[in-house]
Amino acid sequence: MVPMVRTRHLHWLASVVAEAGRDCAELAEVNPTAPSAESWSAIRRICKLGEAELAEIVAKHFDLPLAVLGGADSRALRLIPEKVARRFGVFPLHEDDRTLTIATSDPRNLEMEEAVRFASGRQPLFEVATPADILESIEASYAPGLAIESILDGLEGSRADGVRLVDPHGPEAVDAREIESGPVVKLTNLILHNAAKDGASDVHLEPTQQGGVVRFRIDGVLRPHMKMPVQALARVVSRIKIMSNLDITDRLRPQDGRARVMIDERLYDLRVSTVPTRESEKAVIRVLDPKSTRGLKDLSFPEGELDRIRQLLGHRHGIVLVTGPTGSGKTTTIYAAITELARGEINVMSVEDPVEYELPGVTQIQVEPRQGVTFTSALRAILRQDPDVIFIGEIRDRETAEIAVQASMTGHLVLATLHTNDAVGVVPRLLDIGLDAPTLSATLRGALGQRLLRRVCKLCSLSISKDWTDEERRLMDLYGLRPVVRAVGCNSCGHTGYRGRLAVVEVLLTTPKLQELIFLGAGTAHIEQAAVVGGMRHMLEVALEKVAAGETTLQEVERVLGEVRAETTTIARPSRVLIVDDDPLNRIVVRNLLENNGFRISEAADGVAALEQLRQPDDVALIVLDLEMPRMGGEQLLAELKSSVATAGIPVIVLTGSEDKAAEARLIDRGAEDYLEKPVVASRFLARVKATLRRASA
Numbered sequence: 001m002v003p004m005v006r007t008r009h010l011h012w013l014a015s016v017v018a019e020a021g022r023d024c025a026e027l028a029e030v031n032p033t034a035p036s037a038e039s040w041s042a043i044r045r046i047c048k049l050g051e052a053e054l055a056e057i058v059a060k061h062f063d064l065p066l067a068v069l070g071g072a073d074s075r076a077l078r079l080i081p082e083k084v085a086r087r088f089g090v091f092p093l094h095e096d097d098r099t100l101t102i103a104t105s106d107p108r109n110l111e112m113e114e115a116v117r118f119a120s121g122r123q124p125l126f127e128v129a130t131p132a133d134i135l136e137s138i139e140a141s142y143a144p145g146l147a148i149e150s151i152l153d154g155l156e157g158s159r160a161d162g163v164r165l166v167d168p169h170g171p172e173a174v175d176a177r178e179i180e181s182g183p184v185v186k187l188t189n190l191i192l193h194n195a196a197k198d199g200a201s202d203v204h205l206e207p208t209q210q211g212g213v214v215r216f217r218i219d220g221v222l223r224p225h226m227k228m229p230v231q232a233l234a235r236v237v238s239r240i241k242i243m244s245n246l247d248i249t250d251r252l253r254p255q256d257g258r259a260r261v262m263i264d265e266r267l268y269d270l271r272v273s274t275v276p277t278r279e280s281e282k283a284v285i286r287v288l289d290p291k292s293t294r295g296l297k298d299l300s301f302p303e304g305e306l307d308r309i310r311q312l313l314g315h316r317h318g319i320v321l322v323t324g325p326t327g328s329g330k331t332t333t334i335y336a337a338i339t340e341l342a343r344g345e346i347n348v349m350s351v352e353d354p355v356e357y358e359l360p361g362v363t364q365i366q367v368e369p370r371q372g373v374t375f376t377s378a379l380r381a382i383l384r385q386d387p388d389v390i391f392i393g394e395i396r397d398r399e400t401a402e403i404a405v406q407a408s409m410t411g412h413l414v415l416a417t418l419h420t421n422d423a424v425g426v427v428p429r430l431l432d433i434g435l436d437a438p439t440l441s442a443t444l445r446g447a448l449g450q451r452l453l454r455r456v457c458k459l460c461s462l463s464i465s466k467d468w469t470d471e472e473r474r475l476m477d478l479y480g481l482r483p484v485v486r487a488v489g490c491n492s493c494g495h496t497g498y499r500g501r502l503a504v505v506e507v508l509l510t511t512p513k514l515q516e517l518i519f520l521g522a523g524t525a526h527i528e529q530a531a532v533v534g535g536m537r538h539m540l541e542v543a544l545e546k547v548a549a550g551e552t553t554l555q556e557v558e559r560v561l562g563e564v565r566a567e568t569t570t571i572a573r574p575s576r577v578l579i580v581d582d583d584p585l586n587r588i589v590v591r592n593l594l595e596n597n598g599f600r601i602s603e604a605a606d607g608v609a610a611l612e613q614l615r616q617p618d619d620v621a622l623i624v625l626d627l628e629m630p631r632m633g634g635e636q637l638l639a640e641l642k643s644s645v646a647t648a649g650i651p652v653i654v655l656t657g658s659e660d661k662a663a664e665a666r667l668i669d670r671g672a673e674d675y676l677e678k679p680v681v682a683s684r685f686l687a688r689v690k691a692t693l694r695r696a697s698a
Contacts, residue, residue: 010027010030010032011027011030011031011032011034011039011043012032012106012108013030013036013039013040013043013058014027014030014039014043016057016058016061017043017047017049017054017057019061020057020060020061022047022049022057024043024046024047026046027043027046027047029042029046030042030043030046035089036089036105036106036131037089037105037131037132037135040054040105040130040131040132051130051132051133052130054130055105055128055129055130058105058107058128059127059128062107062108062126062128064107064126064127064128065127065128066127066128066129067091067093067103067127067128067129067133068093069091069093069103069129069133069134069136069137073092073093073094073095073209074207074230074231074280075095076092076093076094076095076100076101077092077141077142077230077231079092079095079100079119079120079121079122080092080100080102080116080119080120081119082138082142084115084116084119085138085142086138086142087115088104088109088111088112088115088116089104089105089106089112089131089134089135090102090103090104090112090116090134091103091104091129091134091137091138091141092120093127094209095120095122098122098123099122099123099124099125100116100120100122100123100124100125101124101125101126101127102116102124102125102126102127103126103127103128103129103133103134103137104126104127104128104129104134105128105129105130105131105134107126107128140229140231140232141229141230141231142231184235184236184238184239185239187228187232187236188236188239188240188243191203191205191214191225191226191236192261192263192268192270192285192287193263193264194216194225195216195285195287196263196264196266196268196287196289198216198218198494199218199219200216200217200218200287201217201218201220201286201287201327202216202217202284202285202286202287203215203216203217203284203285203287204216204217204222204282204283204284205233205236205237205240205282205283205284205285206233206282207230207233207234207277207280207281207282208230211227211228211229211230211233212227212228212229212230212232212233212234212236212280213226213227213233214226214227214228214233217327218494218496219454219455219496219498219499219500219501220327220452220454220501220560221454221496223494223496230280233280234280234281237274237280237281237282237283240259240272240274240283240285241255241257241272241274241283243259243261243270243272244257244258244259244270244272245257245258245259246272246274251276251280251281252276253276254273254274254275254276255272255273255274256271256272256273256274257272258270258271258272258354259272266289266291267289267290267291268287268288268289268290269287269288269289269290269356269357270285270286270287270288271285271286271288271354271356272284272285272286273286288356288357290357290358294332294336294339295336295339295340296309296310296333296336296337296340298336299332299333299336299503300502300503301503301505302542302545304537305505305506305507305537305542308446308507308509308535309337309448309505309507310340311509312445312446312448312507312509313337313340313341313413315413315445316388316411316413317408317409317410317411317412317413318408318413318414318443318444318445319404319405319408319414319416319443319444319445320413320414320415320416320445320446320447320448321395321415321416321417321418321426321444321446321447321448322334322415322416322417322418322447322448322450323417323418323419323420323421323422323423323425323426323447323448323449323450324419324420324449324450324451325419325421325451326419327452328450328451328452329450329451329452329501329503330417330450331356331393331417333448333450333503333505334391334415334417335356335357335359337415338350338359338362338389338391338415339359341389342359342360342361342362342389343361344361346388346389347363347385347386347387347388347389348361348362348363348387348388348389348390348391349362349363349364349365349382349385349387349389349390349391350362350363350364350365350390350391350392350393351365351367351375351378351379351382351390351391351392351393352364352365352366352367352391352393353366353367353375353393353394354366354367362391363385365378365382367393375392375393375394375396375400376399376400376403379392379400379403379404379407380403382407383403383406383407383410383412387407387412388412388413389412389413389414389415390404390407390412390413390414390415391414391415391416392404392414392415392416392417393416393417394416394417394418394419395416395417395418395430395433397433398433398434398435401430401433401434401435402434402435404416405435405439405440405443408443409442409443418430418447420449421449422449422506422538422539423446423447423448423449423506423507423508423531423536424447424449424508424524424527424528424531425449425524426444426447426508427440427444427518427524427527428524430444437518437519437520437521438519440518441510441515441516441518441519442515444510444518445509445510446507446508446509446510447507447508448505448506448507448508449505449506449508449539450503450504450505450539451503451504451539451543451560451561452501452502452503452504452560453501453502453503453504453543453546453552453556453557453560454496454498454499454500454501454552454556455498455499455500455501455502455551455552456485456487456497456498456499456550456551456552456553457487457488457489457490457492457493457496457497457498457499458499459490459492459493459499460487460488460489460490460492460493460497461485461486461487461488461497461550462485462486462488463484463485463486463550464483464484464485464486465484468482468483469486471555472486472554472555475554475555475557475558476554478554478558479544479547479554479557481544481547481548481554483547483553483554484547484548484549484550485550485553486553487553487555487556497553498552498556502546502551502552504539504542504543504546504561505539505542506536506537506538506539506542507536507537508531508534508536509531509534509535509536511530511534513530513533513534514527514530514531514534517530526598529597529598529599530598532598533598539561540557540561543557543560543561544557576599576600576601576602576619576620576621577594577599577600577601577602577620577621577622577623577624577689578602578603578604578610578613578614578620578622578623578624579591579601579602579603579604579624580603580604580605580606580607580609580610580623580624580625580626580629580634580637581603581605581624581625581626581629581655582605582606582626582628582629582630583626586626586655586678586680587603589680590624590655590680590685591603593680593682593685593686594686594689597686602620605629606629606630606631606632607629607631607632607633607634607636607637607640608631608632610623610632610637611632611637611640614641614646614647614650620650621650621651621693622650622651622652622653622689622692622693623641623650623651623652623653624652624653624655624689625637625638625652625653625654625655625656625672626654626655626656626657627654627656627658627660627663628656628657628658634654634656635666635667635670638652638654638667638670638671638672639670641671642670642671648671651673651692651693651695652671652672652673653672653673653674653675653676653688653689653692654667654672654674654675654676655676655677655678655680655685656675656676656677656678657677657678663675673692673695674688674691674692676688
């Protein structure tokens, strides 16, 4: 039986513990007027309770939830002044239009409830937390300087003294006084130092409801670096804004700036972008190493693709485009190309936003809309500067595209970037912007599509020839290739298994056939087929070469090129036609006709051999079928194809020398899409093939 405890003169917390059935004879010794922190400590000692256990008892008694103090909503934090939070031992958690939820260790305190209601203008809702946890949250959120000191104390051995601002912009002292305090500067320098040491291309400073997060983008993938209170993160963002000459008092509009810092005696350029968020400001810092520019030979391009790129650069006029999504290495590739061109014998000029790296021998113009310097106005000025090669940072609109075309038609080689998924995508994209097809066909010299794959870490990668994982077997079936290395992970690569990146490219060269197709407004699939016939290899093919060479993995290929692979197999790759005929001469004639028009071909001498090939029919777009064959004739094969779910959708053209006059109607009725009699008439046959494929894809 639980002993009876007199509760009239007990501290309220002692009464709660007693009513919970705890046998603590000395509860009466707790001073009834003791503050919460003191009473919680005394009762924990007397009853031998843990902090979490005592909090659960209080929460259950008042029928309240336990508070989660992982991070405060910054809007809720602004509703309660620090002095109110400290006086009453409360911490704001989150709010809406009518209520404010706070953490407290004393839910029965009416004076506290009135003070919170008055300060916030909201109806308070309570959750229970220990006094120690509440005080820790107050210190972290209302006194970020202390939180920053705590972070720095926990990072002993990390270097923050090797960072200094080069040519700093001086903000007003009154605005920057708090931000220039030692701990904030030291923490900011530490983040930048670690970013440079780890080879990060971008630093993300992100406020969330759970607190501030710093993440580094390394080898194209974001990795968590550290966490801190949102208020501490806000001061680091303000320090970054000061360094890049931005307005720290304006937190409601996006801003862009730049800074130059010296890290361990090496110069780095920082491109800073800030945006307002629901919680606070987010900042992204692009970290650029001016000495990292390289030539084309240093970019790990396959020899065939490198030769084709240099062939493009050999043109004296026309447009050459480098395409790919953000972060795919377009600027690095085009800078490498310009480095090879700018040998002092030609005049190279560029218009960029922003100028990523300073290139010797190149006149670079920074776009500054506030000063009237746009892509369009700068290009017009450049044309009066006797340029040989013009680099446009990005073609974004019709006006810029038209001036680029004008420059290319008056004896200039124009290099530019464009956001499309692949090399062939530049044609529909430029037509969509507003260029007309005849002009585009006359000026486009070629395009380079690019992606970046992570390279396996040389220190920890594992050579494999068997015992593949289930994931590796799935990808082997998907791509038809056995991997030779496995990414493992070590300290050197941040336990990712990858370190460094390599480029995979596809290079489209404009041939007369391609020009004709663009002029006539042909579809993307036809342009793609002509490009492949002209020697273009898809990025996927180049990427799989890298896998076979042990430079990367199939997992990485799927991560980066998954969508490209899907597009390639359905549209981008030339259609595969299966010719089923027992006459080798007929197969040769049909094969030559189709291959000369960009199709891929496979052959079978009878129906049995055809079914063997069609066990995996995914990439067969059309079957050309003879009727009279050994083992299995054409009619029987057609029946087999149309009765199987896997092959019923593949169109079939019957091409035969049979004299059976009723055969055409019978075969069309059984599912054949078309019927032609031998001998083959080239123009008629090709027209029927293309019409059948159009109907099948409609």
